[in-house]
Amino acid sequence: MQLEQQADNMGKQDAPIIRGIAKNVTAINLTLDQIGNTGVRQAVNVPQDAEAFLPDSGNYREKLKSQLRFSSPVLRFAMRISVLLAIGYAAVHLFADDNYSYWLLLTVVIVARPRLAVTWQRNKERLIGTFIGVLIAGLALWWLPNTVALLALAALGLFGFFAWNRPRYGWSVSAITVCVLLSLSVYRGEVLLLISARVWYSLWGCALAVLGVFVFPIWSHAGLEALVVQAVKANRDFLQTVSKQRPVNEVWLARKNAHVKLAHLSEGLGFAGLEPTKGDLSRLLHIQVLNYRINAVIISLFYPGGF
DSSP states (O other): OHHHHHHHTSOTTTHHHHHHHHHHHHHHHHHHHHHHHHOHHHHSOOOTTGGGGSOOOOOHHHHHHHHOSTTOHHHHHHHHHHHHHHHHHHHHHHHOOSSOTHHHHHHHHHHOOSSHHHHHHHHHHHHHHHHHHHHHHHHHHHHOOOHHHHHHHHHHHHHHHHHHTTTOHHHHHHHHHHHHHHHHHHHHOOHHHHHHHHHHHHHHHHHHHHHGGGSSOOOGGGGHHHHHHHHHHHHHHHHHHHHTTOOHHHHHHHHHHHHHHHHHHHHHHHHHTTSTTOOOOHHHHHHHHHHHHHHHHHHHHHOTTOO
């Protein structure tokens, strides 16, 4: 109702777009009500060629062969991880004399990611979670001298690690840090050595992962123009499919492809915004907004009944 009221106050150019969005929202709401009342199978019309909506798995050998080139992000990231692990192993082999040096290599494997933005985010979550976990474990060792209580808290930390590993990585790091420090302190002692090793190896592992971004770098801004071209072509194909009144399954496939390409463009621009040599992104951001508006126009004007 608010969208309809807003459309009444708009001009002739924008009002049809808002009304089309309102119709789509109404159709989505009705579908959700049907799913809740009658079940998914009865409410949703599954296309006969449902396999067409699945990603093309392709041939394994062909996929492997396509990655065996220096410009492949997969190969470059594999080479980067190899270099980082070699440097980390050499460092702990030459300079570390404790039993916890593997934490450095483990940190590198966990936080190093192909893109700088994701690597930076994982680093922040890893460090903040580690410090919080160290603080909780230190307070527990100070206030809970009972071994059973410490092991119970460690078991709770292990449960928290598995529960939050996907949705809340920072929380899971805190939980596993508590679990590891309390368990090892009970069975091995050396509390100060454990805490210092956990902190220092996490710091050095995160630093190595961030610096490793510049080893065989994978910059998102280098492929932005290609993503823009793909998004424009996908919108064009979507428009042609709808305007030619093709079967509904083809319309759905064209819409899906357009949305996927727009999502890839949005993700690429987000990653490029954090890169050191990103350049001027204003032009590409403007094109991204135009693509979203074009996509909305195609949906609202050429399919007014909603999807």
